[in-house]
Amino acid sequence: MIGTVGPPPRGPRPVPADGDCPDITDARPGVAPVRDSENPDGPRPAFCTGAQAAFVQGVALMT
DSSP states (O other): OEEEOOOOOOOOOOOTTTTOOEEEESSSTEEEEEEETTTTTTEEEEHHHHHHHHHHHHHHHHH
């Protein structure tokens, strides 16, 4: 994790039926800020894009 940032921009997108999903934006090159849609006022971690890509790849391998 490289720090915390303000919330990613919100926008129209498909949402799972339970509403439990993170919001991720690509508005900052090299940084992947994340916001928990269930806790919009909570912490907003930011990860380098390499770490984010590794996480997504790891999740894909688990499914």
